[in-house]
Amino acid sequence: MQRISWRTPMAVLALAMLASCSGEEKAADRAGEAVAEAPEAGGELNLFAWSEYLPQSVIDDFQTETGIRVNYESYASNEEMLAKLTTGAVAYDLVQPSEYTVEAMVKEGMLVPLDKAQIPNLKNIGPEYYGLVHDPELTYSVPYMQGTVGIIVNTERIKEPVASFADVFSAKHKGKIVVLDDSREVVSWALASLGIDVNDVDSENLEKVKPVLAAWLPLVKVYDSDSPKTALTNGDVDLGIVWSGEGAILLNENPGKFTYTLPTDGAHMFIDSLAIPTTVQNAAAAHKFIDYILRPEVSVKISADFPYTNPNVEARKLLSPAELANAASYPPGNPKLSTFTDIGKAAADVDKLFTDMKAQSGS
Amino acid sequence: MRQGATSFQAAAGSQREPGRIGSLLLLPLVLWAFAFVVAPAAIMLVYSFLERGTLGGVQWGTFTLENYAGVGDPTYLGIIVRSIGYAGLTTGICLAAGYPVAYMIGRADARWRNLLLMAVMVPFWTSFLIRTYAWVTILKSQGLLNSLLLSTGLIAAPLDLLYTPGAVVVGLVYTFLPYMILPIFTSVEKLDGALIEAALDLGAGPVRAFSRVIVPLTTPGISAGILLVFVPALGIYAVNDILGGGRVDMIGNIIENQIKGNARNWPFGAALGTALLFSFGIAYYVVNRRQRVAEGR
Numbered sequence: 001m002q003r004i005s006w007r008t009p010m011a012v013l014a015l016a017m018l019a020s021c022s023g024e025e026k027a028a029d030r031a032g033e034a035v036a037e038a039p040e041a042g043g044e045l046n047l048f049a050w051s052e053y054l055p056q057s058v059i060d061d062f063q064t065e066t067g068i069r070v071n072y073e074s075y076a077s078n079e080e081m082l083a084k085l086t087t088g089a090v091a092y093d094l095v096q097p098s099e100y101t102v103e104a105m106v107k108e109g110m111l112v113p114l115d116k117a118q119i120p121n122l123k124n125i126g127p128e129y130y131g132l133v134h135d136p137e138l139t140y141s142v143p144y145m146q147g148t149v150g151i152i153v154n155t156e157r158i159k160e161p162v163a164s165f166a167d168v169f170s171a172k173h174k175g176k177i178v179v180l181d182d183s184r185e186v187v188s189w190a191l192a193s194l195g196i197d198v199n200d201v202d203s204e205n206l207e208k209v210k211p212v213l214a215a216w217l218p219l220v221k222v223y224d225s226d227s228p229k230t231a232l233t234n235g236d237v238d239l240g241i242v243w244s245g246e247g248a249i250l251l252n253e254n255p256g257k258f259t260y261t262l263p264t265d266g267a268h269m270f271i272d273s274l275a276i277p278t279t280v281q282n283a284a285a286a287h288k289f290i291d292y293i294l295r296p297e298v299s300v301k302i303s304a305d306f307p308y309t310n311p312n313v314e315a316r317k318l319l320s321p322a323e324l325a326n327a328a329s330y331p332p333g334n335p336k337l338s339t340f341t342d343i344g345k346a347a348a349d350v351d352k353l354f355t356d357m358k359a360q361s362g363s
Numbered sequence: 364m365r366q367g368a369t370s371f372q373a374a375a376g377s378q379r380e381p382g383r384i385g386s387l388l389l390l391p392l393v394l395w396a397f398a399f400v401v402a403p404a405a406i407m408l409v410y411s412f413l414e415r416g417t418l419g420g421v422q423w424g425t426f427t428l429e430n431y432a433g434v435g436d437p438t439y440l441g442i443i444v445r446s447i448g449y450a451g452l453t454t455g456i457c458l459a460a461g462y463p464v465a466y467m468i469g470r471a472d473a474r475w476r477n478l479l480l481m482a483v484m485v486p487f488w489t490s491f492l493i494r495t496y497a498w499v500t501i502l503k504s505q506g507l508l509n510s511l512l513l514s515t516g517l518i519a520a521p522l523d524l525l526y527t528p529g530a531v532v533v534g535l536v537y538t539f540l541p542y543m544i545l546p547i548f549t550s551v552e553k554l555d556g557a558l559i560e561a562a563l564d565l566g567a568g569p570v571r572a573f574s575r576v577i578v579p580l581t582t583p584g585i586s587a588g589i590l591l592v593f594v595p596a597l598g599i600y601a602v603n604d605i606l607g608g609g610r611v612d613m614i615g616n617i618i619e620n621q622i623k624g625n626a627r628n629w630p631f632g633a634a635l636g637t638a639l640l641f642s643f644g645i646a647y648y649v650v651n652r653r654q655r656v657a658e659g660r
Contacts, residue, residue, distance in 0.1 A: 076623075077623050077624060079419055079622075079623045079624060079625065079627050080623035082418045082419050082627075083419050083420070083622065083623055086418065086419070086420050104417070104418055105418075108417065108418055110418075175523075178608075181604075181609045182625065183620075183624075183625045183626070184625050220610065221526055221608055221610070222526050222608035222609065222610070223604075223608060223609035223610060224604070224608070224609060226604075230499070231526075231608070234499070234503040234504070234505065234506075234525075235503070235504055235505050236503055236504050236525055236526065344417060345415065345417070347625055347626060347627055348415065348626045348627065348628045348631075350625065351620060351624070351625045351626035351628075352438075352626075355438055355439075355442075355612060355617065355620075356438045358610075358611075358612060359438045359441055359442060359611075359612065361610075
């Protein structure tokens with residue numbers, strides 16, 4: 001999954017400078033490590049999180065309240081986060097992986113179990129976030145935000161109902177479709193439309209996906225994971241398959257013009273969590289930050305800026321009726337949802353398939 | 364003759380040879396080149412022979428040529444060829460459009476020259492991404508260009524401009540044009556006007572004076588401009604994503620996706636990068652050699 005790819009190269013230089021600055025101070029911090037174990041955390045927190053996902057005001061308030069200095073670095077894809085984490089150049093205290101990445105990191109022993117005694121607000125997380133494959137007991141991760149990938153339609157341009165993936169990729173919508181530029185996502189839609197488990201990506205199933213993508217991809221006008229709403233807002237496309245957060249913003253900004261629905265074939269539900277990597281230096285501060293984020297009054301501030309589904313039950317009670325009525329943030333009914341599991345090296349096969357089919361559809 | 368001149372100079376000019384302390388001044392440059400050019404390229408070369416790590420990165424142990432076999436895959440070859448095509452077209456248009464501009468600026472009155480040069484460089488004050496997004500505003504279906512054409516009655520319905528190969532080329536040319544103009548300008552500025560006058564006096568028409576005198580004398584600028592445009596144009600992918608709708612992958616997209624995208628296949632990304640680096644090296648060598656042969660050196 002990859003949401004804001006090209007912006008990062010520009011930030012790399014700035015990040016490198018930040019990293020070299022904070023590096024020196026950390027040596028001093030390490031000396032005082034024994035003290036930092038106490039609940040009175042203090043010191044610094046090296047936070048590595050998604051870009052465009054965490055309001056600066058929340059970080060500022062946390063710093064003011066606790067006196068912990070937050071060094072916030074951002075990434076645009078799970079893979080980018082893993083790449084930087086494994087180099088060990090910066091000792092991150094807290095990361096924000098998606099569900100399939102949590103699973104992979106647990107497998108590789110890259111996360112430390114949470115000390116739940118230090119996270120009393122964990123009780124606010126809804127029961128539906130337990131029992132999922134990637135971390136059934138929330139031993140390693142705490143859900144930050146949850147989202148879906150669904151169908152967005154400009155109802156001023158398209159009158160007939162669009163319920164399934166096959167409805168989106170109908171020949172009459174040729175040149176009017178925007179989709180995420182993400183191999184795992186697109187291949188999972190084709191699998192779902194065939195009634196195959198989206199995590200079952202063996203070579204036999206990938207072979208079945210080929211003709212589906214060969215029919216779908218020539219109809220696509222825009223591939224964009226960073227800001228798929230732009231092409232819809234500009235009127236260059238009429239419908240698409242996008243992140244629910246993007247969909248929610250479109251619904252809010254253009255009342256009545258767009259609809260967001262989850263495909264009847266089944267939809268991807270992603271969960272972005274907070275987790276503590278083994279590189280942690282200031283575990284007390286990391287726990288404190290997780291607990292702070294779980295406060296209902298803090299959590300609603302995040303929802304206001306980034307209208308994904310809030311997994312915090314107490315926070316949901318504080319949301320406005322309008323926020324709760326947003327069909328992209330809180331899909332009505334009882335949709336069929338599935339999370340992604342770690343598919344290991346098959347990720348490269350999925351990617352190759354997508355690249356091949358895209359190359360054939362283009363030109 | 365050359366040798367004679369050298370030995371003559373050696374006696375008289377030994378003090379002009381850089382001494383040891385002088386060579387020391389080169390040290391920072393050598394270190395810089397090693398740290399930021401040689402070392403990364405060497406790491407890339409080594410990685411390209413390794414196996415993919417589970418979570419990205421590489422698996423040490425076995426050396427393999429498998430990654431290079433992947434480079435020869437028809438899909439990736441097609442993408443490389445297409446990327447070269449886009450970069451070549453961009454370079455050609457930049458040369459055709461940039462040369463006259465560079466020539467005019469270079470021959471202009473000193474007062475105007477600085478002003479015109481400034482005009483070429485002003486866009487650099489704004490972020491490249493913001494300027495590329497500005498083109499979205501111009502080209503989108505309800506954008507500036509379509510509104511203008513509709514209001515003048517030249518077209519009846521909005522043209523499909525954004526998210527097309529044409530939009531990508533426009534964006535690439537716009538991005539790289541200054542890199543063509545500036546080096547050619549420096550060549551033109553040094554051009555001796557008397558030589559052109561001599562060519563005209565001796566009976567050469569304007570076309571001949573241009574092709575036989577002006578172009579050869581500005582060749583260093585042209586070569587530098589071509590390199591400065593072609594090489595980055597081949598690797599860039601943001602323009603393709605923003606203005607082309609990401610519909611066709613460029614080689615840059617593919618490499619990025621191996622490192623921080625879904626594929627998580629660093630060794631393959633490294634192999635693609637190494638293959639590109641070597642083809643650049645060979646192309647550069649061939650062009651340089653030809654030029655030297657042509658100039659009789």
